[in-house]
Amino acid sequence: EIIAAIEGLMKDPAVGHPLKGKRVLVTSGPTREPIDPVRYISNHSSGKQGHAIAKAAAEAGAEVTLVTGPVSLADPVGVTVVHVESARDMLAAVEAALPADIAVFAAAVADWRVASVADNKLKKGAGGPPSLAFVENPDILATIAKHGSKRPQLVVGFAAETEAVVDNARAKLARKGCDLIVANDVAPGTGTFGGDANTVHLVTPDSVETWDRQSKDGVARALVTRLAEMIAKA
Amino acid sequence: EIIAAIEGLMKDPAVGHPLKGKRVLVTSGPTREPIDPVRYISNHSSGKQGHAIAKAAAEAGAEVTLVTGPVSLADPVGVTVVHVESARDMLAAVEAALPADIAVFAAAVADWRVASVADNKLKKGAGGPPSLAFVENPDILATIAKHGSKRPQLVVGFAAETEAVVDNARAKLARKGCDLIVANDVAPGTGTFGGDANTVHLVTPDSVETWDRQSKDGVARALVTRLAEMIAKA
Helix, strand or coil: CHHHHHHHHHHCCCCCCCCCCCEEEEEECECCEECCCCEEEEECCCCHHHHHHHHHHHHCCCEEEEEECCCCCCCCCCCEEEECCCHHHHHHHHHHHCCCCEEEECCECCCEEECCCCCCCCCCCCCCCCCECEEECCCHHHHHHCCHHHCCCEEEEEEEECCCHHHHHHHHHHHHCCCEEEEEECCCCCCCCCCCEECEEEEECCEEEECCCEEHHHHHHHHHHHHHHHHHHC | CHHHHHHHHHHCCCCCCCCCCCEEEEEECECCEECCCCEEEEECCCCHHHHHHHHHHHHCCCEEEEEECCCCCCCCCCCEEEECCCHHHHHHHHHHHCCCCEEEECCECCCEEECCCCCCCCCCCCCCCCCECEEECCCHHHHHHCCHHHCCCEEEEEEEECCCHHHHHHHHHHHHCCCEEEEEECCCCCCCCCCCEECEEEEECCEEEECCCEEHHHHHHHHHHHHHHHHHHC
16 A cells, blocks of 8 residues: 555655746846956856756746856756846846746846946056946845735845855845845855855744755755745745 | 879878977967956957867867867867966966967957955945956967067967957057957957857958958868968968
8 A cells, every 4th residue: 555655646746746836936147247348247156056946946846937147057948048148137037037936046146237338348558457336236136025016925045155154144134035045155165156066054034054065956956845845834 | 193193192291281290379268357256357258269270270280289268168179278267377378388389369368357356255235336446467469479589480369359450450460569460350249259250350560361251160270271371481
């Protein structure tokens, strides 16, 4: 009867597909902020963690939209993928992808962009190097977490920190108004940016949980399982 | 006897291998200049043109060293490849690769780097966006073109321009002290940066030649043939 029970479970579409019927939005990768037509500012995010989460959510039965900055990864199978460059493009694509039940903001979005982008390539001249002034980019995580009627039921942020990882993540959770922060240490030497493994801390308003170092795929599957539990309880 | 003649030519190692016995140094790709441990400044160079030149030079019989910034291209077969990030790293790798008979500087090297790189990730704070000050990077092309005893016999620069392409290239040729500038128009809409085709102008002290738009592999083979002719005449 054990086999019969297992067969019964396997026929239940909810088992193994805990996110069936749910819409999940994931952001991934870096953004690129132009300086002039050839130069840009970016960051070392590879998109591996965000892409792995999109894949794991699709495998868990969700209808997934992945909004990604420029990465050298293949589009995950079974996922709707929207490719963007700048933070402002990413926000527009995220808003276009709503409504969603769960939103996971794993992209490393540029906090700032260059205040005035040059129409032509900046030249080396007698005046010496230029000095760039910046303006703040829209805060995609906070915008969506405070979206009112269109706020997804679960809003998850990522924090890429090089120091005081958990303290910075707690502050970010409160400031942004999200439900969960996945904090990872991206200091040089950790190999997190660009690497295949990740050590993460799950920070909620009343708890901090540190997961053993594991593959980004492993983090993705465990996170998706956790999100399915949270949304089932909510 | 035509066949015999062809067979004779094919046995001649110089035919089809016009750079046999020559050392060729090629740079390729963008450089990345750090802002802090996670952010950097880079540019849209894909490395396709530089890598194609390294491959074409190797196929022409040369002993090739390719010094490349971060690209998502495979290392060309039969070429010694050195991977670097910043302009200063690239200059050091180029100097270490000398002497060479021909040097082709196809990399899109950052003209400037951030004056003081932050040890930790810059945080969004009450003070608003940071303002970045820059200092000029070493000029790899000019340094090697004016290297005295170690100057390669032929020094070739690239100019990526968005306006006044040929005029800027002529000025660059004079200023840098190189033998040939390959100028290409990388304005948005040309598809040159990242694309597979290129329209180039060959600028020497006393001529400008515009080549039909063709694949970057085609440009590479034609350029290598030209360089072999130039070095044979010199």
